[in-house]
Amino acid sequence: xxxxxxxxxxxxxxxxxxxxxxxxxxxxxxxxxxxxxxxxxxxxxxxxxxxxxxxxxxxxxxxxxxxxxxxxxxxxxxxxxxxxxxxxxxxxxxxxxxxxxxxxxxxxxxxxxxxxxxxxxxxxxxxxxxxxxxxxxxxxxxxxxxxxxxxxxxxxxxxxxxxxxxxxxxxxxxxxxxxxxxxxxxxxxxxxxxxxxxxxxxxxxxxxxxxxxxxxxxxxxxxxxxxxxxxxxxxxxxxxxxxxxxxxxxxxxxxxxxxxxxxxxxxxxxxxxxx
Amino acid sequence: xxxxxxxxxxxxxxxxxxxxxxxxxxxxxxxxxxxxxxxxxxxxxxxxxxxxxxxxxxxxxxxxxxxxxxxxxxxxxxxxxxxxxxxxxxxxxxxxxxxxxxxxxxxxxxxxxxxxxxxxxxxxxxxxxxxxxxxxxxxxxxxxxxxxxxxxxxxxxxxxxxxxxxxxxxxxxxxxxxxxxxxxxxxxxxxxxxxxxxxxxxxxxxxxxxxxxxxxxxxxxxxxxxxxxxxxxxxxxxxxxxxxxxxxxxx
Numbered sequence: 001x002x003x004x005x006x007x008x009x010x011x012x013x014x015x016x017x018x019x020x021x022x023x024x025x026x027x028x029x030x031x032x033x034x035x036x037x038x039x040x041x042x043x044x045x046x047x048x049x050x051x052x053x054x055x056x057x058x059x060x061x062x063x064x065x066x067x068x069x070x071x072x073x074x075x076x077x078x079x080x081x082x083x084x085x086x087x088x089x090x091x092x093x094x095x096x097x098x099x100x101x102x103x104x105x106x107x108x109x110x111x112x113x114x115x116x117x118x119x120x121x122x123x124x125x126x127x128x129x130x131x132x133x134x135x136x137x138x139x140x141x142x143x144x145x146x147x148x149x150x151x152x153x154x155x156x157x158x159x160x161x162x163x164x165x166x167x168x169x170x171x172x173x174x175x176x177x178x179x180x181x182x183x184x185x186x187x188x189x190x191x192x193x194x195x196x197x198x199x200x201x202x203x204x205x206x207x208x209x210x211x212x213x214x215x216x217x218x219x220x221x222x223x224x225x226x227x228x229x230x231x232x233x234x235x236x237x238x239x240x241x242x243x244x245x246x247x248x249x250x251x252x253x254x255x256x257x258x259x260x261x262x263x264x265x266x267x268x269x270x271x272x273x274x275x
Numbered sequence: 276x277x278x279x280x281x282x283x284x285x286x287x288x289x290x291x292x293x294x295x296x297x298x299x300x301x302x303x304x305x306x307x308x309x310x311x312x313x314x315x316x317x318x319x320x321x322x323x324x325x326x327x328x329x330x331x332x333x334x335x336x337x338x339x340x341x342x343x344x345x346x347x348x349x350x351x352x353x354x355x356x357x358x359x360x361x362x363x364x365x366x367x368x369x370x371x372x373x374x375x376x377x378x379x380x381x382x383x384x385x386x387x388x389x390x391x392x393x394x395x396x397x398x399x400x401x402x403x404x405x406x407x408x409x410x411x412x413x414x415x416x417x418x419x420x421x422x423x424x425x426x427x428x429x430x431x432x433x434x435x436x437x438x439x440x441x442x443x444x445x446x447x448x449x450x451x452x453x454x455x456x457x458x459x460x461x462x463x464x465x466x467x468x469x470x471x472x473x474x475x476x477x478x479x480x481x482x483x484x485x486x487x488x489x490x491x492x493x494x495x496x497x498x499x500x501x502x503x504x505x506x507x508x509x510x511x512x513x514x515x516x517x518x519x520x521x522x523x524x525x526x
Contacts, residue, residue, distance in 0.1 A: 067431045088434060098432035104425050107524045108447040117443070121433045151525040 012079040014173065014205045015041040015064065020073030022059050022231075032230035033059045036073070039224065039233070043172075046199055046206045048220035050213065051266065056231025057209045058101075061175040064207070065098045077173070094122060097166030099176040103158040105150040111161055112137070112146040118169045129168070136164040139198070156187045163195070173205045181210070189247055192219060196245055213266070217258045218245055225265045235265050314494040323498045330483075334502050337468055337480040340396060341506060344403025345464045349457055351404065352411025359412075360419040360445075361437065373409050381406040382470045394476045399468060406467035407460045414456025418449025454518040461510040469503055480506075 017039040024031045034056035041047050049057040062068045064075060066088035075082045077095060082088050097118070105114045112133060119129050137143040140160040145153055150161070159180060166174060179195075180188040192215060199206055210216050216223050217239055225235040239258060241249060249255050296316040302308070303315045310318065323330070355373075359366040385402055392398045422445050430440040446453075472481025480499045487496035 062428075065432050066434070067428050090434060093434040096432075098429075100425060100429065102425060104429050106426065106429075106444065106447070108522075117429075118433045120443075121430070121435045121439050149524050 011042065012076075013040040014043040014045070014078060015039065015207070016076040016079075017060070017064075018074045018076075020060075020063065020070045020075060022056065022063060022068070023071045034063075034070075035230040035232045037233050041205060041207060041222075043205055044203045045222065046196075046208065046220050048216035048223045049207065049209045049226060050211065050216045050223055050262065051226030051231075052211065052228055054231065055226035055228045057226050058177050059231065061098070061177060061207055061209060065096055065175055066093065067098075090122070094169055095171055096173045096175055097169070097171035099163055099166045099174065099179045101178045101181055103150075103155075103162035105158055105161055105165075107150050110147050110149055111142065111153065114150065114161055115146075115165045115168055117165060122169055124169060132170065133168060136167060140164055140194075156183060156191070159183060159187075159191060160194075163191075167198075167202075167204075171204070173207070176206065176208045178209050178211065181212075188215070193245075193247065195219070200244060213259055213262045214250060216262065217241070217255060218247075218250065223262060225262060227266075237262060237265075311491050311493055314497060318494055319497045319501060322494045323501060326495070326498070330480075330498065330502060333478060333480050333483050333499070334506070336396065336478045337472065337503070338506055340399045340403055340468045340471075340479065341461075341464045341510065344400045344407060344468065345461060345510065347400070348404045348408035348460055348464065349411050352408040352456065352460065353415045353453060355408070356412050356415035356419055357441065360416055361441075366416075373412055376405065376409040377413060380470075381467050382474065385471050385474045389475045396478075399471045399476070399479070402471045403464045403467045407463035410459045410463050411453070411456040414459065415449060415453045418452025418456075419445055421452075422448040450518075450522055454514065454522070457514045457518075458511055461514055462507065465503065465507040465510065 017037050020034060020037045020039075021032070022034040024033055037056075037060060039060070049060060051057050059068065063070050064077075064082075066082060069084065074084075077092055080092065082092060105111075106117070109117070115133050115136065119125075119133070134143065137146055140163070142153075142157055142160060145157065150158055153161075159182075163176075163179060180191050183191070195206075196219060198204075208216075208219055210219075220239055223237045223239060224233050225237065226232065227234040237258070241252075241254060241258075300315045300317060303313065314322075355369075359369055381402055384405070388398055388402055392401070426444050426448065427440070430444050435443070468479070469481040469484075472479035473485055476482055477486075480503050484496050484499045484503075487493070487499065
């Protein structure tokens with residue numbers, strides 16, 4: 001299933017960061033949120049970014065999605081650079097779907113209107129897109145709730161709506177900012193497995209942010225470990241576990257070894273932070 | 276806190292109404308206060324009903340002034356708030372003057388307005404607009420400026436333009452504030468209208484309150500005051516109904 005690295009070497013990666021730095025200036029202090037980040041993410045990859053809060057992992061995908069601009073460095077999607085001054089092109093933005101930490105549904109819109117929001121903004125009016133809304137609602141089993149308001153459904157359902165909203169315009173890349181972090185353990189695990197299922201069927205490129213080591217290993221083929229102060233990428237760990245992943249893999253020796261490795265990498269960061 | 280049922284929410288104010296006016300009526304009987312100083316509520320309500328035809332032309336004039344003023348003031352306030360919150364320089368330039376209009380009692384401007392423009396209803400409507408649009412503007416601008424950052428980022432994540440962001444996120448987010456502004460606008464409009472009618476002209480409930488007080492027709496003066504209250508309440512309730520019809524979601 002995995003594409004051999006020689007092919008990667010020849011192919012332009014789906015997403016590439018070269019020396020991307022982001023500095024936030026407030027009138028009190030200057031914060032280096034991300035320092036010289038280099039990333040290569042290939043088409044169809046499932047990549048996790050992990051690190052303590054304040055390591056700039058959210059900033060990375062926010063820059064990719066043009067919510068915020070990098071201070072320096074270049075970001076490429078399919079070999080095409082995201083403009084450094086101008087707004088991102090509509091062609092590029094439509095390649096991406098952003099899933100927020102909080103589900104971020106708009107309370108004045110029904111479930112269906114929320115899911116359709118990107119279509120409305122992109123001006124996609126075709127019958128085919130309406131059918132895609134139906135398809136996605138059915139996929140997560142929420143078709144019967146399409147006319148409900150977000151306040152009328154459970155938090156697990158709301159989270160699913162947040163995910164399919166980002167998929168409604170059929171983007172090639174999903175950017176997920178700790179999407180299930182606010183949910184209870186059981187719901188989170190269930191949604192993780194559902195997401196893996198969606199990924200294996202659609203072959204989208206996924207950048208998945210989490211602060212949960214177990215979740216990162218369970219989901220990703222490659223984990224980027226990030227450190228704080230300044231926010232930076234400190235390690236890159238390939239996760240070589242068989243697919244499809246199952247929840248019971250957590251107890252396997254190989255899994256536990258990855259867990260130890262990542263935990264120690266994150267631990268080192270925490271120590272260096274104290275200095 | 277227990278939820279109040281519909282019956283109690285209707286019944287409670289009715290009971291309070293009877294207690295307040297009952298005590299008033301009782302006080303007049305016990306202390307033998309003469310009618311020309313303070314008439315009882317029964318006498319006032321009686322005057323309101325019996326003499327309604329005499330009062331009507333003035334009620335009508337005041338209502339027109341208040342409602343037309345209100346109908347102009349609300350969109351002016353909202354549109355101006357939309358412009359101000361989108362252009363920072365303009366906001367900086369206009370903010371002090373908006374506050375100036377809110378805090379300056381209109382009554383200070385009215386004699387001059389009348390000196391410039393005469394005594395017609397247009398002047399009174401203009402005065403109502405000047406006094407009441409700024410409060411809508413302040414509240415709407417607060418609402419427009421305080422949209423949750425995450426919701427703005429959602430619109431950025433799909434590269435929405437200004438108009439799309441405004442109509443789908445900013446305006447609905449700000450609606451509760453806009454409606455607060457509209458309710459206050461109704462109050463400001465009523466106050467402004469009566470103030471203008473006090474100052475000049477012989478039409479409208481304000482001018483009638485002055486006239487009846489001068490002739491010690493206290494009952495009639497009170498009747499006019501109650502009519503003003505009724506107009507204010509009607510306007511407030513209309514805004515509340517509109518709010519309920521539009522904001523159907525829960526946050």
